[in-house]
Amino acid sequence: MRLRLAFLLALLMPELPLAPFRAGWPCSWLHPLGTDALGRGALLRLLHASARSFGFASASTLGALALGLVLATRRGTGYRTPLRALPPLLYLIPLAALGDGLGWWGLGLLQAGLLGLHLEPPLRARLGPFLEGPAWRYGEVLGAGRLHRARTWGPWLWDQGAGLFPSAWIGAIWCEATVRTLGLGPGPHHDSLGLLLQEELPRLATDPTPLGWGALFVALGLAAASKIRPQEQP
Amino acid sequence: MSKGLGVWALALLLGVLIPGTSRGHALGPFPWLVTALTLGLCLALAATTLFLVERLGPVLAARPPLALWEAIPDLLWGALALVCWPAAWGPPGFPALALAFLLAALPGELRWLAQTLPRESPFPAAWGPRAIRISRRLALRSLLPRWLLARLPLWITATLILERMLGVRGPSSDWMMRLAFRDHWGVACWILGFALLWVLLQREGA
Numbered sequence: 176m177r178l179r180l181a182f183l184l185a186l187l188m189p190e191l192p193l194a195p196f197r198a199g200w201p202c203s204w205l206h207p208l209g210t211d212a213l214g215r216g217a218l219l220r221l222l223h224a225s226a227r228s229f230g231f232a233s234a235s236t237l238g239a240l241a242l243g244l245v246l247a248t249r250r251g252t253g254y255r256t257p258l259r260a261l262p263p264l265l266y267l268i269p270l271a272a273l274g275d276g277l278g279w280w281g282l283g284l285l286q287a288g289l290l291g292l293h294l295e296p297p298l299r300a301r302l303g304p305f306l307e308g309p310a311w312r313y314g315e316v317l318g319a320g321r322l323h324r325a326r327t328w329g330p331w332l333w334d335q336g337a338g339l340f341p342s343a344w345i346g347a348i349w350c351e352a353t354v355r356t357l358g359l360g361p362g363p364h365h366d367s368l369g370l371l372l373q374e375e376l377p378r379l380a381t382d383p384t385p386l387g388w389g390a391l392f393v394a395l396g397l398a399a400a401s402k403i404r405p406q407e408q409p
Numbered sequence: 410m411s412k413g414l415g416v417w418a419l420a421l422l423l424g425v426l427i428p429g430t431s432r433g434h435a436l437g438p439f440p441w442l443v444t445a446l447t448l449g450l451c452l453a454l455a456a457t458t459l460f461l462v463e464r465l466g467p468v469l470a471a472r473p474p475l476a477l478w479e480a481i482p483d484l485l486w487g488a489l490a491l492v493c494w495p496a497a498w499g500p501p502g503f504p505a506l507a508l509a510f511l512l513a514a515l516p517g518e519l520r521w522l523a524q525t526l527p528r529e530s531p532f533p534a535a536w537g538p539r540a541i542r543i544s545r546r547l548a549l550r551s552l553l554p555r556w557l558l559a560r561l562p563l564w565i566t567a568t569l570i571l572e573r574m575l576g577v578r579g580p581s582s583d584w585m586m587r588l589a590f591r592d593h594w595g596v597a598c599w600i601l602g603f604a605l606l607w608v609l610l611q612r613e614g615a
Contacts, residue, residue, distance in 0.1 A: 399477060
């Protein structure tokens with residue numbers, strides 16, 4: 176989880192500088208995958224875009240986990256079950272189309288909200304026995320406020336939720352990649368894996384570039400890595 | 410249940426009151442032909458899944474290759490269909506979508522059903538292969554409605570992504586288009602459909 180959280184720093188990285196006069200250079204020692212149409216080193220761009228996507232997924236998964244924990248410690252789920260009836264992308268894609276595309280904040284918040292709703296049942300299953308036990312009620316009986324309970328139990332609750340982080344993180348990456356590949360995500364001025372896939376996938380059949388194959392390889396590698404070690408499914 | 414129905418009623422109200430001028434007439438008629446083809450595709454998927462799970466049983470759920478196959482998201486199957494489709498054959502239409510959909514959905518369905526089947530050891534395994542076959546068939550028959558209702562939203566999502574990627578106007582992208590074009594009554598029909606699916610699933614689960 177710490178490694179994934181480290182990618183949050185990638186969100187602070189500036190965009191790669193454009194150098195149109197170097198556009199379309201072939202592979203060389205300096206640029207192992209050549210350069211893209213705007214003169215950026217393709218390998219550097221692949222790493223930069225992937226790190227950005229991972230950081231974005233970490234941020235939205237953190238939000239989703241926080242929301243899931245808050246919902247799981249509350250009573251009553253009746254009004255939330257219909258919202259969980261459909262997969263997040265079945266809401267996200269039409270809502271993005273309704274707003275003529277989503278910005279980073281909109282996408283991140285919607286993604287965190289929808290993933291948080293889906294994280295609630297497994298979190299509730301983990302925390303349920305404890306929340307119904309005397310230790311949780313103890314503070315309530317003694318008149319401790321919500322803030323006090325959050326301070327006392329917060330780290331433990333967070334540890335319980337951390338087990339679900341990897342699978343939710345992969346889900347967040349696919350959400351972002353899908354929305355951007357379909358052309359409904361943030362504009363082209365912010366790089367990410369989804370933007371790379373959107374630009375390069377349609378070209379792979381007719382005019383493939385090493386950058387396109389690299390982006391596909393990263394996506395396939397992520398998919399494979401998510402299943403090599405068994406993870407808890409939300 | 411009543412709280413859930415309240416949420417659907419609210420969603421319906423929001424659907425009817427989406428701000429903006431309705432441009433639903435620009436969408437044209439509902440794509441009935443592609444819908445019929447998609448329904449046939451879903452039936453083919455269901456039949457293939459049932460056949461394979463009946464043959465291979467619950468051990469299928471623990472197979473690592475199936476997990477690896479399942480890990481690949483719909484998006485990449487769509488990409489694969491785009492890459493592999495020969496340019497000389499024209500734009501990839503419904504056949505490419507059907508292939509990508511089957512490849513994307515089959516592993517998940519196989520694992521879902523195989524995981525839900527009851528254990529076969531020590532019984533009915535001790536009674537022989539015929540008993541195992543009968544046990545699986547009965548279990549699958551009772552699981553069928555719940556499986557279809559629970560997985561239908563995932564199939565709609567997969568077809569929505571593939572339809573958008575491969576440029577096919579089908580039933581799933583119609584949901585997105587009606588919302589984007591602010592077709593209030595079209596959106597209301599879709600929300601009613603989703604609500605009905607949810608109600609059926611709740612009844613099935615009760």
